[in-house]
Amino acid sequence: MLSRTLMCLAVISASTPLLADTVWLKNGDRLSGKIKVFDGGKLLIQTEYAGAIAIDWKQVKTLESDQELLVKQDAYTGEKAKSLRAAEAGKVTLANGEAPKTVELASIQQIIKPRPVIEDMVWKGNVDMALDYQRAEKDTNSYDIDFKTSARHGKWRHTAEGEYNREFQNDVVTTDNWRAEYALDRFITEKWFWEGRLTYRRDKVEDLSRQRTVGTGPGYQFWDDELGAFSLGSLLNRTDYEYKGGGQDNFYSLAMKWDYNRYLIGKTVQLFSSGEVGKPLSGVANYALDAEVGLRYKVTEWASLNLKAERDVISGTENSDLSKTRYTAGFGVAW
Template identity: 45%
Template sequence: MLYPLTLRSSPRLFSFLALLAAFLLGANAYAGTVWLNNGDRITGTIQSLDGGKLLVKTEYGGNIRVDITHVKTLESDSELVVKDGEFNNDYRAKLVAAGDGTVTLQGVERADGQTTPVSTAVPVASITRVVRPTPFLNEATFKGRFDLAATRKTASTKTQDYTLNTFNELRHGMWRHQLAADYTRNKEDSTDSTYNYGAGYTLDYFISEKAFWQGRAKYRRDFVEELNRQVVYGTGPGYQFWDNELGAFSLSALMSRVHYGYTDGSSENAYAASLRWDYVRYFYGKEFELYTRGEVLRPINSDTKFAINGEVGARYNMNSWMSVYLKYARNQVSGDGRQGGINESVYSTGIGVRW
């Protein structure tokens, strides 16, 4: 015989439903909220404020950008790093809803290395910058990007251009892993004017909140130039100047070992000193992005005197996962040896997907 399932006959089910309801209510209670002047309300996680654009991450609409002039008041689900431009104050505080056009900051004010508890109301319009604090010990986070630019022309000659690259980062605890790869091919009829690919892996161990020790390895293969193989690996200290919702900037100085191979079968090995950089800056609620990353390398006691590999670009983020980009990439290896070097510039524009 089948018995109907009731809460009275199933106390475990009742307990489960009660816990589930409490969790859902709690999740809703701790969500950030933005009240607009027209009476609308946005519920989600406040990510950043920069250039007058407030970025809110929602479960129902992805990232939503709001002009701060349309905000009546707002509250956050946790402490944020807040810059008050009107009084030039710096806070780490929760945002608490207040009267029209104002918000209460509850936390601490930071000045001259000192912190002072505060609970003060300020005009919403006076807040110039908000970012979420980056904890020193992060839980495992993964993010990545894939960019594609491709053109094909059929006329008296057939031209095909392809540029693909991907960048992925995994961070857990004190460790940060970065894996990058790229592929470029420019072909006219059956002749390649550019044809190469490369991959690199970087491992950072954070000694403190800013300082880290870096190890990396890179391989590059070229099917057109006389310098057809490059292998670089090295290690050294680095410093993370900042890393938050508005961007990141780091420098690292490495002692490296380089191996160059040529089409005639000869090769060259040398030690080298290098400086690497990685910079990205977001604007208007992450709608626009400027970035540059790369490396300058100086071999020691080698025919190769100088090498640079890097790129600079701009990106327009149409939504939280798709973008349009324009970039310039440079790959140069030069010296006094009899072997040929590389002097390559690539301009590309295309679409990008991030996760």
């Protein structure tokens, strides 16, 4: 009987999480869960009983965590603590071996979970959808679907993205195009990487009906953490244009691309922007720009509402300047 009791206790102990983060509030309440991030005055803690909870940092009395966390007391430097230990009101102790350090909560600007340089596999992405129905003198139906996903394995990163746009006005197709892109990055150091990229565009309405671009070049990853990522890349591109009337252009160009996203307000709002601007080495065009900027508001852990503006410019071709601007609002999912 005693042996069975001990066995039951062992099973229960093994199945119960031993490590849980705890936040004590100034009003006497206590929350247990897993600290996700602190930024913008909000501490985000994931709980089993209420999901993700954003806590006003000014209401925190002290906290503790058994996670390894990066604690930043200014915008540029931070201390990687093996764990956090509760201290007197308004303070927390950064436990790091034999030299623990107690700091004021008011001095902390960010708490994030550090990412190792090489990870076995990290996969993330999002799909955004937008529908627009207008009934007026001209009935308009508009559809827009975008996706972007990336997978990091060791020193390699795979990125795939695409979009599809279609619009009708009084049952006449006024927009019908799609784009697909694949990029492969090889990290040389923690920040520097070399990229190879292939892009294909198809437009069944505009004069420029097909675009194919192959490019390669170095890039720099400024950061990639729980709060977002930012990278810049320079590319040497070979681009081919095909026009509806049968004309063709092909040229080499130098381009600069960017990819930026940043969570705000306790990871409830995401600001994002990506794009590329290029200058042909020959006189085929003056420049080309493909850019987007937008906001996502997280409704749940996986669902969001989004607002986005897109701008495509091809200036100085032999046909005419080709410019398009689109504004969309819709629903999306992320992982």
